[in-house]
Amino acid sequence: METDCSTPDTAAPETAAPAPLPAGTRLLHIGPHKTGTTAIQGALFAAKDAMAERGVAFPARTRHPMEAALAVCALPGMMGDTEPTEGHWQRLTELVRATGPRTSVISSEFFADAPDDETIARIAEDLGPGRVHVLITLRPLARIMPSQWQQYVQNGLRMGYEDWLDHMLRKAPYEKPNPSFWRRHRHDRLVERWARVVGPGNTTVVVVDDRDRDGLMRIFETLLGLPAGLLAPVPDTANRSLTLAETEMLRRLNMEFRGNGLPDELYSKLVRNGAVMHMKNACRPAADDARIVTPVWALEAAAGIGAEMAGRIAAMGVRLLGDPALLSALPPAVSGDADPDGPSDEPRIAPEVAAQALYGALAVAAEVPVRPAAGRTVHQTPSGELVRVLGHRALRRLRRK
Template sequence: MARRVYVHIGAPKTGSTFVQNVLWSNQNVLRKAGILLPGSAVAHDQAMADLRAAHWRDAGVYWTWDRLAEKARRWSGDVIISNEGLGAATGAQAARAIESLQPAEVHVIAAGRDLWRTFPSTWQQSIRARSTWRFDGFLRAVEAGRFDTFWDNYTAPRMLRRWGDLVPAAQRHLVVVPPPGAPRDLLWHRFAGVLGIPDGLCELTAPTSNPSLGAAESELLRRVNQALGDRHPLRTPYQKVVQRHLVDAVLKERANDLRFGVGLDRAAWVCDLAEQQIAEIRDYPCTVVGDLDELRPTEMERTVSPDELDDGQLLDVAIETIVAMLGHADSLGRRAEGQADEMLSRLKARAAGGVKRRLRLAGRRS
């Protein structure tokens, strides 16, 4: 039976990719220290989708939530489960998850980030999940209270309450994402302290993240999503084609130097929201790792909006993207040809070996 299970539930775009990369690259080291990461990152993602009964989940996958929970229960030490999509579970789904991990001592970990950075990254994440709305339309929906999903699924306070209310106060944790300019390993050290990972146990490679797209690249992807219609739906078909061949292979590799963000005309609104969040978390019994003041926006500078780009700018990016995709397609073709040649060489070598063996046997018989 597991002693403690730490469930890291998100929110998305709070450095989870970096933290998870450190965890999975040190999986064997952690196991020797008595800390289990059951399965793989894919297993945690499949289990998350199963728990949430998401409409885009793949049917018949190996890793269900119950399978992951069973593996966790069989471990005798501590267990870590991490997927930023878990925070979007309903209250009933969260209750099912917590119950399935007991009688272990279950800890819930959420992460919070300042809203000035959260808004653009959340919109971009929605575009990379096949959405088609404009950036200003997204902001206006949140501003007018027409997009409650943002607060439920992309910010810490509500997801922390849905999950945290199911465990004692001492087992609820909020990790604050450090502000811009902070040491890049500070986020890891904050998480490691909650997870009970001794300092220095894990090897930290250069911090990695899920690279952000620039304004032009995000708007180009939005328009591609519009043009797709019913082709390549979420989740796996879109990931296998659009995410793999356009986003990962080309758009992420661009300089993406035209950054975008919330306009200064909304700065006061964002600051007011930040104060509301800070007050809400202060009133909620949980352990805060970091400083709640770091949830106040900093470096509120004017940036361009993807909506402001003209068709000429997008045309230039689109042409460069097509050229890059041609190079990507060529490299895939060369790789396939190389694999085919290698397989043919192996088959020829095997056939030649078989002929030699038959000749030797024939010679012995004669």
């Protein structure tokens, strides 16, 4: 990967509690992905009435205004989901303007995907000229990479983890198969883009410490002038990460799905919002389930990039909260008995997990008849043909609804 070997002077991060933002600020949390965004969004949405009583608005009708963020960034929706439109963004900005002089907070990790300075400037202008303060939350790449890979798999990726790491870390220009990864997670450039438009004084960077589970909640409370403890985690099994076996099952299903030429809308309905969602809600991973293990070479590469990013961010003049050294810290196992090549055993999905995933898909496609060709029973019909028949008929039924 392209690296910047310069060693600029760095400023020490703030160690004391940050000062609250001025009343009337539009606090814009842009993620990026896999840095605690879902937990914060859930806590803010659950506390929106209590925040309103204290002069802080949460101007969105849902926990995460994803379509609005995607629309203003001119990005497509998740595979097979509703296409974002300008109307989504306009409705969010109308809600923000309706908050008047009150402080407000908006959070979506998809703002981190803004493609250029013009888009960032438009976001800041539409949310309130001179009132936007950008908050960026960061975690070490070593923790982000496995989470981001399995999330890409949930949106149709068919590439295995180590092959994906090889492409992201070793194969220039590091844009395939997911060009969004480094757009989001080359964190120094992400901070630089937003600070260049809104100003370093209107940019706060928080290095999340995973050892302090509620630390990010407390920072949001302080910046918004809210009492400690007002924001609390909201249980959300649907947001849990997949195990290695679950991810591998889904990845291989993706290969079959693509190979049979089924439409994206069916993937959204039957797989992501059917099989995967039900599996997450119904199954709790066991302590001995195989984890997604990052090989040592990739961890060391990520730590080197993290150190470089931390140095550049500290020299930008933005407010920096937390310990930037965490961005280059290696997991403890690397210095111990970690397998340098990752896991060797083939991950096996538990029968109950597979059954719950299948049930989730069937529940969505309920009452769709499957009629094989004349003269053949269902069991005599090739699986690919059965999948195509079920898929196309389910799609027609969904469209009629």
